[in-house]
Amino acid sequence: MSFISYLINGISLGSVYAIIALGYTMVYGIAKMLNFAHGDVIMFGSYAVFTIVSTLSLPTWLGMLVSIILCTVLGITIEAVAYRPLRQASSSLAVLITAIGVSYLLQNVALLIFGANTKSFSSVVSMAPLKLADGGLTITGETIVTISCCIVIMIVLTLFVNKTKAGQAMLAVSEDKGAAQLMGINVNGTISLTFAIGSALAAVAGMLLCSAYPALTPYTGSMPGIKAFVAAVFGGIGSIPGAFIGGIILGIIEIFSKAYISSQLSDAIVFLVLIIVLLVKPTGILGKKIQEKV
């Protein structure tokens, strides 16, 4: 019975990674850049919920709404201020370094505003745990909500990208910015929309993550951010189903390592798996083959 319980916890943690990984993978797919500040957007979203719900004692739904709006605005602003001016830069390293800079900036701004003390985040989920097998297996409300959220987000996002004009514009921009522009597609607007969606998802991921693991500090987003990046690479960066599969597998590996091998070594094992996958299949599980012209 404990095996099933670990498996469910793994899927739940993996769902959070998957939602964060979507932000990485969509931005990479469309803007061809790694937004290393993505994890810190999550942290800001969680602080927004904490401030409104715990500090100001306002209703939870309001906190969630403000958090999503704040993250969306933050994502669009970061892109417009820090990344857009560098889009024509000759080296893609410039924008990568900037992204790391933005990440530290966000962490330190949070440190300045909220202080270094760990805040105790109160769960946004008010669902009673589900007891199965005569109490032998308990599934928390957070787990159920997290997994369902992840599934709904995946379905809606896939439909959005494949079945709408804005989604088609995203796919077109991801394949060839220049040609898309010459067909009248607003490339800057499309990239902004991508950041907006990714950041709104980051807010959702932040709430779910902090509801399950309630310690909130300015560095809360950093490690899950990196692991979600690993998940995105693992699944094949640029691919939406890849982010989903990568996230879930990573979550399961992490929880199983903690349960059966060693909780100290679990992170090391996660990254070891990444290295092995990349050695065997450098483009990730669902990644596209990169054709090189000779």
Place this chain on the structure above:
Amino acid sequence: MKDNNHVLEVNNLSISFGGLRAVDDFNVTIDKGELYGLIGPNGAGKTTAFNLLTGVYKPDEGIIKLDGKDITGKSTIEINKAGIARTFQNIRLFKDLSVLDNVKVGLHNLYEYSTIASVFRLPKYYRVEKEMDEKAYSLLKVFDLDSSAKLKASQLPYGKQRKLEIARALATNPKLLLLDEPAAGMNPNETKELMDTISFIRKEFDMTILLIEHDMKLVSGICERLTVLNFGRILAEGNTAEVLNNPEVITAYLGE
């Protein structure tokens, strides 16, 4: 307003890269419904001229007028909306999108529904998507591509990819269509078919076309007037037959 039927009027267009004057004092006037050729040896500045006309490069000097309106220095998006569409020398389709979706991307600015309508699947979303599908299919039919609509663009044979690129450009509802070496890499049969297609779209859509081409046979077969570029400058212009018999043109192409 306009007192003539010039679709495109270009005066004194120039651009330099470093010390190289890639296009120098380029002039051309194209009338409504005309099929105009732009030829010249490799590196003569033909594609650069296209890039200036579509706003990919901003000219150092000169004026571009489309339908009497000054579009000099506008962005690529604005110029596309104003009515210039193009194809590329090396095909640049959205390879992983379906044939149908490639055309629908071209239709993007002609059909509107809000993001809200798409997320909540309001009736407007279905109506507009259906209209776009119908319009896209009707364009594909012209190029005999409607049976391949669901294939990925990369799965089409080469000649059909060239046609799809033209269909995608036409989807943006242009006043002027720029074709950059449409026959590049085609065999004689495909070239013949392409000539027929170009003549057909010119008639069917009442389209004004500016064509870059290496293939002399194609140029002399369908263009009434030509401009020859060499080292960025106009070497000759005028009626096709006269231009092709011009000794300077022959020298530029074949050497002394």
